[in-house]
Amino acid sequence: MNLLWLIPTLPFLGFTILVLSSGRMSRERARIVGVGSVALAFLATIYIATQYYAAAAHGLDHGAGFTVSLWPWITAGSLNLNFSLYLDGLSLSMLFVITGVGALIHLYASGYMWDDPDYTRFFTYMNLFVAAMLMLVLADNLVLMFLGWEGVGLCSFLLIGFWYKDPKNGYAARKAFVVTRAGDTAFAIGLFLLFRELGSLEIQEILHLAPENFEMGGNMPTLISALLLGGAVGKSAQIPLQTWLPDAMAGPTPVSALIHAATMVTAGVYLIARCHPVFLLSPIAMTMVASIGLITLLVAGFTALNQWDIKRVLAYSTMSQIGYMFLALGVEAWDSSIFHLMTHAIFKALLFLTAGSIILAMHHEQDIRKMGGLRKQLPVPFWCFLIGSACLIALPPTSGFWSKEPILLAAWEADPIFWYGAVFGAFLTAVYTTRLMLLVFFGTPEGGIPKTHEPKGWQLHPPLIILAGLSLVAGLFNLPAADVLPHAHEHHPPLWVEITGILLPVVGIFIGWQVFLKGRWQALRMESPAFDGLRKFLASGWGFDWLYDILLVKPFMALAKANRNDIVDLVPKAVVVASSQCYYFFSRGQNGQLRFYVATMAAAAIMIISLALFT
Amino acid sequence: MIDAVIIDHAFILAGILFCLGLAGVLVRRNLVFVLISLEVMLNAAGLAFIAAGSAWGQPEGQIMFLAVVTLGAAEVAVGLGLTLLLFRRFNSVDIDQLNQLKG
Numbered sequence: 001m002n003l004l005w006l007i008p009t010l011p012f013l014g015f016t017i018l019v020l021s022s023g024r025m026s027r028e029r030a031r032i033v034g035v036g037s038v039a040l041a042f043l044a045t046i047y048i049a050t051q052y053y054a055a056a057a058h059g060l061d062h063g064a065g066f067t068v069s070l071w072p073w074i075t076a077g078s079l080n081l082n083f084s085l086y087l088d089g090l091s092l093s094m095l096f097v098i099t100g101v102g103a104l105i106h107l108y109a110s111g112y113m114w115d116d117p118d119y120t121r122f123f124t125y126m127n128l129f130v131a132a133m134l135m136l137v138l139a140d141n142l143v144l145m146f147l148g149w150e151g152v153g154l155c156s157f158l159l160i161g162f163w164y165k166d167p168k169n170g171y172a173a174r175k176a177f178v179v180t181r182a183g184d185t186a187f188a189i190g191l192f193l194l195f196r197e198l199g200s201l202e203i204q205e206i207l208h209l210a211p212e213n214f215e216m217g218g219n220m221p222t223l224i225s226a227l228l229l230g231g232a233v234g235k236s237a238q239i240p241l242q243t244w245l246p247d248a249m250a251g252p253t254p255v256s257a258l259i260h261a262a263t264m265v266t267a268g269v270y271l272i273a274r275c276h277p278v279f280l281l282s283p284i285a286m287t288m289v290a291s292i293g294l295i296t297l298l299v300a301g302f303t304a305l306n307q308w309d310i311k312r313v314l315a316y317s318t319m320s321q322i323g324y325m326f327l328a329l330g331v332e333a334w335d336s337s338i339f340h341l342m343t344h345a346i347f348k349a350l351l352f353l354t355a356g357s358i359i360l361a362m363h364h365e366q367d368i369r370k371m372g373g374l375r376k377q378l379p380v381p382f383w384c385f386l387i388g389s390a391c392l393i394a395l396p397p398t399s400g401f402w403s404k405e406p407i408l409l410a411a412w413e414a415d416p417i418f419w420y421g422a423v424f425g426a427f428l429t430a431v432y433t434t435r436l437m438l439l440v441f442f443g444t445p446e447g448g449i450p451k452t453h454e455p456k457g458w459q460l461h462p463p464l465i466i467l468a469g470l471s472l473v474a475g476l477f478n479l480p481a482a483d484v485l486p487h488a489h490e491h492h493p494p495l496w497v498e499i500t501g502i503l504l505p506v507v508g509i510f511i512g513w514q515v516f517l518k519g520r521w522q523a524l525r526m527e528s529p530a531f532d533g534l535r536k537f538l539a540s541g542w543g544f545d546w547l548y549d550i551l552l553v554k555p556f557m558a559l560a561k562a563n564r565n566d567i568v569d570l571v572p573k574a575v576v577v578a579s580s581q582c583y584y585f586f587s588r589g590q591n592g593q594l595r596f597y598v599a600t601m602a603a604a605a606i607m608i609i610s611l612a613l614f615t
Numbered sequence: 616m617i618d619a620v621i622i623d624h625a626f627i628l629a630g631i632l633f634c635l636g637l638a639g640v641l642v643r644r645n646l647v648f649v650l651i652s653l654e655v656m657l658n659a660a661g662l663a664f665i666a667a668g669s670a671w672g673q674p675e676g677q678i679m680f681l682a683v684v685t686l687g688a689a690e691v692a693v694g695l696g697l698t699l700l701l702f703r704r705f706n707s708v709d710i711d712q713l714n715q716l717k718g
Contacts, residue, residue, distance in 0.1 A: 594649075594710045598640050 004048055004068045004085050007095060008138060010041040012131035018124040027119050034123025035106045038130050042099035045092075052092060052480070065091070065204070065484075067140055074143070078199060086140035086203065089480030093338060094137040094270055097345045101262045102130050104463040108353050109254035111459030112360065116252075122162060126258070129155035133263050137270060142191050142201045145271075149187070149235070152264045153180050159259060160251040172247035179244040183234015187271075190227030197224070207277045214281050225278055225285030229292075232268030236322050238296045243544050245319055249311040253356030256311060261318050261352050262345035269325045269341050273334055273485060280332075280486075290330020290414065294421045297323030299542050301428030305435065306539035309366045310355050313436050316541075317392060318348055320425060324407055327422060333410035334485035340403040343474045347391035347400060350467035354385045357460055358440065361452035368436065372445035377452045380461050382441050387468045389437050393430045393505045401502075402475030408501045412493045419497065423504055430508025438516045625666035632659035646701065646708040650694045657687045 014037025018030060025033075055066070065088030073083040087095075106126060113122050132151025139145035161173030195201055197220055198209045214221040232238075237245035248260050259265070272279060272289060279285050297320040304316035321344045328337035358374065358381055359366055375382040391400035404426065411418035514520045537543055589600070632655055639652025661683040668676015702708050 594713075595641055595644075598637075602637055602641075 002068065003044065004066070004087055004138070005070055006044045007041050007048065007099070008085075008131050008134035010044060011037050011127045011134065013037060015124055015127040015131060018120055018127060021120065025120055027114070030120040030123055031110045034120075034127055035103070035110050037127055038099060038103045038106045041130065041134070042103045045095045045099045048087065049092060049096070049480075052087065065089075067204075069140075079195070079201070081141050081143055081201060083144065084140040085138040087138065088484050090270075090273060090338065090484040091137045092480045093342060095134065097266075097342050098130065098133050098137065098263050101345050101349050101467075102133075102258060104467055105254050105258045105262070105349055105353065106130075107459050108257075108356070108463040109252070111457030112254055112356055113252060114457055118162070122159075122252070125155055125158045125162070126255075129159070129259060129264075133267075136267055140202060140204075142194070142203060142206070145203070146188065146191065149231070149267065150184065152259070152267065153177065153184065153235070156180075156248070156259050156264055159255040160248045162251055162255065166250075169250040172244075172250040176244040176248045179241055180234040183231045183241050185230075186227045186234070187231025190224050190231065193220075193224050193227065203274060207275070210278045210281060214278075216281055217283055218281070221278055221281035222284050225275075225282045226288065228271060228275055228278070229285060229289060232271045232326075233292060234268075235271075236265050236268030236326070237319050238268070238292050238323065238326060239299060240544070242296060242300070242319055243541065243548060246312050246315045246541060249309070249315050253311065253352060253359060256315070257349045257352035257356070260315065261348040265318060265322060266325070266341045266345065269322065269329065269337060272326075272329050273338055276329075276334055276485065279329075286330050286332070288330070290327050290411075290418055293323040293326025293328075293330055294418055294425075295323075296320065297327065297425040298421055298428070301425050301432065302538050303541045304432040305428065306535055308369055310358065310368050310371075310436065310440065311352075311366055313368070313432060314348070314351055314355060317429065317432065318344075320429065321348065321392070323425070324404060324422065327411060327418060328407040331407075331410045331414035331418060332486070333407055335479065335487070336403065336406040336410060338485070339479055340407060342477070342479060343391065343399040343403040343471070346467055346474050347388045347398075347471040350384055350464065350471055351388040351392065353464055353467065354381045354388060357381045357464065358385075360460075361454070362450060363453070365450075368439045370445055370447070370450060371440045372443045373441070373449035374452065375441040377449075378441075380464060384464045384468045385437065385441065387471050389433045391471045392433050393509065394426060395505065396502060397475065399471055399474035405498075405501060409493050409498065412497050423501055426501065427504045427508045430505035431512045434509045434512025435516045438512065442517055622666050622670045626663060629659045629663040629666065632656075632662065644709050644711055646694075646698045646710050646713070649710065650691060650698070653694075654687055654691065657683055657690075 014033050017033050018025070021030070052066075065086050067084055067086050069082050069084040071083050072080070074081040106123075109122070109126065113119055116122060129152060132148045132155060134148070136145055136148030136152060139148055157173050157177040160176050161170050163169050164173075191201065194206060198206055198213060200206055200209060210221065230241075234241040245260060245265070249256055251260075279289065300316045300320035300323060304313050304320065307313045307316060321340070325337045325340050325344070328334075328340060358371070358378065361374075361378055361381070362371060365371070387398070391398040394400040394404040408419060408422050408426070411422045511521075540546065589596075636652045636654075636656030636659060639655065640649055643649050643652060661680045664676045664679040664683065666676070668674065668679070698708055701713055705713060707713070
C-alpha cells in the first residue's frame, strides 16, 4: 500500500515532463511519455490491487480501506486536512476504469492525433487530466476530492477548446466550464455546511458522524445531500445542468471518449456512491437522485433520436446512461450503479473511439447523413461498433445487459413508475442505437457510398479490439466496490417484468430496422412538415439551451452591458482623479523661480511660527 | 549683563536686519546681491543669538554665533563658486534666467 501515491504521481510526472519540454520534444518521445505514464499507472494499479486482495485475504474487515497519509496539507483552527489517499473497493474499481480505459484511449489517441501540430500539448492536458481524476477518486477528504474535481473540470475546459482557433470550440469550452461551475458552487457550499455541522471533512469520519448527528429525514441531511447532488448533476451532465455535454463534443474524439464518456462525467456517480450514508439519511434526496436520473435518461433518449452528428448521438446516449446510474443510486442499487459505470466506461469508450476511426476515415466528416454502407470498407470499426451498440442496447449476454438489468429490477422494486420510465428509456436506446448503426454502416446515402481512406498508425485498432473484448466479458467481473457499498435487496419482481426488460430493446431494434433500413412506417421518422416544430424541439435537446439563453444568458448580458462602465470602479477611479488633480495643483509650484520658492518658504515659516505662538 | 531695554532694542534691530535681508533675497535678481542679502539674514540671526546669550549670561549664544559665521562662510564659498560657474556658462547672473532646473 505504500506505493499508492505512485498511481496519481506517474501521470502527473508525465504532465510535468511534457509541460517543461514546452513543445520542443519530438512526437515519438512525447508519445512515449504521454502514453507510457498512464500505462505505468495502470501497472501500478494492478500491483496495488494484488496487495489489496492479499490484505483482504489476511482477515481485513470487509469493505475496510487503507489510508496513506502523505503530508499535512491545511491546518487552520479546528480544520486539519492531510494530503492523504484512501483506497477501498470503490476507489479500486474507479482506479481500474481510469487507468485501464485511460491507457487504451491514450494509446489510441497517440495514433489519432499524430498529424496534429499540437501533439505534445494534447498529451500534456490528457496526463494532467488522468492525474486529477485519480486524485479525485483517491482523495481521503472532501477538500482534496474537490481539488481533483476542479482539476478535471479545468482539463475538460482545456481539451474541449483544444482546437482553439475556431471560436465555436472556445465557446463550447467556456460553456462547459461555466455550467459545471454552477454545480461546483453548490458542491462547495455543501462542503462548508458539512464542516459546520460535523466539524470534519475527512470522508470516513463524515460517514460515521452523519448517522449519529443527523436525524433520519431531517432538513440538514436533505440540504447537504441536495447541494452535493448539485455538484454531481453539473459534473455528470444531468438535467438541469446537462446542456454543456453535447457542445463538449467540439473536442478531439479521444477526449470525448476519455473525459466525456468514461471517466469525468461519472465523477458525480462516484461522489454520491462515496457519500451514500449521507444520502440515505434523506429519502427526499434519494427520490431527487432517482427522478433526475429518470428524467435525464428519457429526455436524452428522445434527443438522441433526432441528432445527425455521430458524436452528438453518442453524447446524448452518455447522458442517458448516466441517467441510469443516477436512477440506480436513487433506488439504492449502489453496486449496480458502479457496475454500470464500469461497463459503460468500457463500451462507451469503445463506441467513441470507433466513431473517431470512422470520422478519420471520412476525412473529418461527422454527419451521419453523409455516411452509409461503410461496413465493407471499415470492417474492424464495424464489428467494434456492433459490439458496442449491443452493449449499449443491453442485449444479453453483453456486459451492458448484466449491468442494466439489475438497475431495471431495482427500479421496479423501488417504484414501478421508475421501472416504466427506465424500460421505455431502454426501448429508446435500442431505437436510436439501431438508427445510428444502420445509417452509418448499412444502406446507401444519396450521393452513393462515400470513399474512405485507411487511417495510418498501428495504434488505432488494438485499443478498439481490446475494448470490444472487454465489453463482451465485463459482465463477468466481480467488482471490489460491492464490498464497500450496502448490499442491494434481493429482487424478486414478477417474471413478466424481467422478460419485458429483455424483450423491449429487441422490439426497439426491430422497429429501428424496419423504419431506417426497410423504409416502412415512415410516419415514425416524423419527416413530414407537420412535425417540423416537434423535431426541432427534440433535436435542440428540449429547448434547454433556448430557455437558459432567455432566463440567464440574456439578462446577464444586459446587466453586463448596463454596467459597462463598472459602477463599483467609480471609487478607485475617484482616487485616481483626486490624486491627479492634486498633482496638477502642486506641480504648478515647481516653476523654477528661486524667488518664488523663497517667498513660499518665508510665508510657510511665518504661518508655522504664528500657529505656534497664537494657539 | 545688559539692560532689558537694550536687549529689546537688539532684538528689534535683529528683526529689522532679517526682514531687510529677506526683502533683498525676494526682490533682487542678481545672484551676488541675493547672496549678500542672505549674509545679512544670517548675521541678523547671529545678532539675536549674541543678545540672547548676554541676556541670560550663557556662553551658548556666542557658540551659536561662531557656528552661524562658519555656516555663512561655507555657504558663501559654495555660493560664489556656483555663481562664477553660472556666469561662465550663461554669461549672466540673473536668477530669473537661471531657472533651467525646472522639471
